[in-house]
Amino acid sequence: MSTYRLEKLLAPQALALVGASPRPGSLGAAVLRNIRAAGYAGKFGVVNPVHPDIEGHKTFPSLDALPFSPDLVVVTAPAAAVPGIISAAAIKGAAGAVILSSGLGHGANSFAAAALDAAKNGGLRLIGPNCLGLLVPQHRLNASFAAHMPSEGSLALISQSGAIVAAMVDWAARRPVGFSGIVSIGDQLDVDLADCLDYFASDPGTRAILLYLEAIPDARKFMSAARAAARVKPVVVVKAGRMAQGAKAAATHTGALAGADAVYDAAFRRAGLLRVFDLRELFDCAEVLAGGVEPRGRRLSILTNGGGLGILAVDRLVELGGVPADLGRAVRSRLDDALGGWSGSNPVDVGGDAGADVYRAALDALLDDADNDAVLVMNVQTAVADPVAIAHAVADTVSEHRGNGSGSLPKPVLAAFVGADAAVSAPLDSAAIPNFPTEDDAIRAFIYGVHHYESMQALMATPPGVMADAKVDRAAAQRVLDQAIGEGRGWLDPLEIAAVFDAYDIPIVPTRMAANVDEAVSLSEGFFRKGHAVVMKILSRDIVHKSDVGGVVLGLRDTDAVRLAHGAMMEAVTAKCPDARIAGVIVQPMIMRPRARELIAGLADDPTFGPVVAFGRGGTAVEIINDKALALPPLDMKLADDLVKRTAVARQLAGYRDVPAVKEDAVQMTLLKLSQMAIDLPLIRELDINPLLADEAGVLALDVRIAVAVPERLFAGQTRLAIRPFPAAWQRDVVLQDGETVHLRPVVPEDEAAIKHLLDHTDAVDLHSRFLGAIKEFPHPFVARLTQLDYARAMAFAAVAPGGGEILGVSRLHSDSQYRTAEYAVLVRSDRKGHGLGWALMTELIRYAKSEGLLELHGDVLQSNDGMQQMCRALGFQVASDPEDPAVALVSLDLRTQ
Secondary structure (H helix, E strand, O other): OOOOOHHHHHOOOEEEEEOOOOOOOOHHHHHHHHHHHHOOOOEEEEEOOOOOEEOOEEEEOOHHHOOOOOOEEEEOOOHHHHHHHHHHHHHHOOOEEEEOOOOOOOOOOOHHHHHHHHHHHHOOEEEOOOOOEEEEHHHOEEEEOOOOOOOEEEEEEEEOOHHHHHHHHHHHOOOOOOEEEEEEOOOOOOOOHHHHHHHHHOOOOOOEEEEEEOOOOOHHHHHHHHHHHHOOOOEEEEEOOOOOOOOOOOOOHHHHHOOHHHHHHHHHHHHOOEEEOOHHHHHHHHHHHHHOOOOOOOEEEEEEOOHHHHHHHHHHHHHOOOEEOOOOHHHHHHHHHHHOOOOOOOOEEOOOOOOHHHHHHHHHHHHHOOOOOEEEEEEEOEOOEOHHHHHHHHHHHHHHHHOOOOOOOOOOEEEEEEOOOHHHHHHHHHOOOOEEOOHHHHHHHHHHHHHHHHHHHHHHOOOOOOOOOOOOOHHHHHHHHHHHHHOOOOEOOHHHHHHHHHHOOOOEOOOEEEOOHHHHHHHHHHHHHOOOOEEEEEEOOOOOOHHHHOOEEEEEOOHHHHHHHHHHHHHHHHHHOOOOOOOEEEEEEOOOOOOOEEEEEEEEEEOOOEEEEEEEEOOOOHHHHOOEEEEOOOOOHHHHHHHHHOOOOHHHHOOEOOEOOOOOOHHHHHHHHHHHHHHHOOOEEEEEEEEEEEEOOEEEEOOEEEEEOOOOOOOOOOOOOOOOOOOOOOOEEEEOOOOOEEEEEEOOHHHHHHHHHHHHOOOHHHHHHHHOOOOOOOOHHHHHHHHOOOOOOEEEEEEEOOOOOOEEEEEEEEEOOOOOEEEEEEEEOHHHOOOOHHHHHHHHHHHHHHHOOOOEEEEEEEOOOHHHHHHHHHOOOEEEEEOOEEEEEEEEEEHHHO
16 A cells, blocks of 8 residues: 655656666666657666766766766666665665566565665665566656557556566557556565555546556455555456466365455455456457546447448347347437438448448437447448548547537447558547457447446445344354364364354254264154154264265154164264264254255355355355355445355346245345354354255255364454454444533444435535535535545544434544555534534544554644644644645644654
8 A cells, every 4th residue: 555655756857777788688778778768858867887888878887976866766787786776776865766677586585685675774665676667658757678668648557567568568559548657566576566556546647557467465455455446447457377276275165166266356346346358358448448438337329331240249249248229219210310221220230331421320319319328330341431431420420429518428439340441540549439340349348348337336336234133142153163273173063063153143954962872862853843854963073074984864754763873873984983083973954945045155265365255056066067256255235245146046046936035135144144254253264054045934054064273364453354344343432521422433334325414414614624625515426435444544433423323423534555644534513513522533533543553643724724723732733834835734643642
């Protein structure tokens, strides 16, 4: 999350190159040529202790000899020299360095470690080593050895691979696609993917971010940055190594289903990233994003002069989840009047002889049609119509609609002119109409836009609340796990599993222990009286796979069968596992729910992201069917429902024929409880319910396995969760100065309506003081950003009226990129001022900031806001005038003195 000094690296006022060389073909020579060819306008110095002049450019023998202090030092020197260069750069006052050199090694005593130590001691940021470099067209900076300098634009590219950067730059050189910045991060010694995501998310010159990654070194940091970036602009990701599996062999069905790439996919989905799977798709996505428009739905109208091409496009559209738009009576009538002969349906086939005027009239009608979300214009060149004139007509029509002054968002238009040359593409490019060589490419691009829009809607949606009557006894479950760990065991026995599930109110088949055959018979009789046959299983903590040793017998229907089965089981198990400690047997009823669906649900452990919730179709062939979906905890009901709906078996949960629908929310609530287990019980390594029966009566876990282990620490605070969960400990009642009691708690996404109510009932003067400007409306995306917190970098407290009523005020902080300082804000409803509510909210924020180890709280306060300034002074804040804005006071609190 650290953007510290990155602006100096990506927009340097002064630049030094260390390692330039006159040797043809050398890295230093290529970088020097690129810097000079790009026309970098800032101060520039070349350091070389051997050559006083390189290609007509005067050099300096050392960084110390430079007549200025560089913001950025570009290093192409041999690996052994790099640590010394970084030390010298720190002494010279540089902000950072990009290390293109390779061979610095890894780990303790390597050149890389020495360079990083030197950078930390001097406050430098490092990009690389082993990277292609930096390219920032708007600042005419090409500190790389790429073959081309891309044009200026609004796309940012962050890549772990220098080769991918080179390919993207080469591709962009032949397309009307420009970049706000390109960063090849290489080995991520310091600056990593998350740092760059944070930087470009806040960069006003960047409209969308392209991301190529191979591995994520810090999943929590990445997820925090990715979720924040995706909320404000599109982020497209390509992940290499899709076929790689997890580092360890899975011990359960759930673990086997959670392959490494499937977990990455779940993480990207949770963060709102748009995933593509190869460079071609990344290029196509870049083309669409560079156009600056996105569809607001899946309905596509297709305009073509070739019927067969139109049918292919519709087939691909439906296959990828799009919807051919319906043509209503009004647009049909308009097309009839304008065209005469046409296909009469979507795709709108205007015939092979259609010229520019026909295309113009048809496109004009489709752009006015409210029943589509986007239009695809296709053309197959013929001898009777000029494709260049058609392309100009399309471009002009789109430009006219974009400039009609209606204030509405422009409707996306894509083009596929098959066999088009530069003369055809030029007018489309000039009108920023993404155009593609085939209908398949165009349809894929449309679907990319749809997926991104839907991801943004999901990120901004207000999730339904968690069921309030869910019962959890974390302490009881923890005692079971602690005992197993204390005894050195890796698996819970069936009785322990039942106890854990009872603690989390997850229905499980009744499980009873019998120490001997008489107890087994007695327990079985109780089940027989209820009409059940019974299952008998060996109870031994030394035997994990019971059925392999004759330790499971099904369908016992009377006491004689129980006695015979008990004797045969003991004989078989003793013969096959003579050293196993046998505590007795487990007796369970045979559950007959013939119309129940067999599902699988559980927790898997990923070495990068930690716990993962899995769901899908269960049964004995679960790995073969492979109908599953994964999600990162913590879940809410909306996320749990989305997890279910991403599987094919979800369709069977609804009623069909004579089979009633599964009880509403029963499956989702089970997944929610598993997510809570992942948060509460880090000792659980894997958990597998297979099958989980689901029908109109609810859910029932039949066969459950739980593996336990002392967790490896992945992240600060919660040891295993890539997404920091709701901080439940920060809830309490406080008594205000006037004696009223209010409840203080962290803000949650479900608070959106209450926060909107608070804003609507706060007067304009107070809102102006809070937001330092006039705000008249509070649309859904604005309020959603206030309530959907990433607790890894932000916190907000709500003061709730007694009885869980209205929100009376809020306080919030958002940390800086290094999680050292944080900016605060407080808002109290206008009719509740003067009761001590602001003081309570502010002191709670200070208490939280100190507990998190933050060093300073600061904020901007209007000079006219006397009340806030007085409170800040009383709390120990320093107050000073803003030298850049006399209407604002700067307040800061050193938390180390509190």
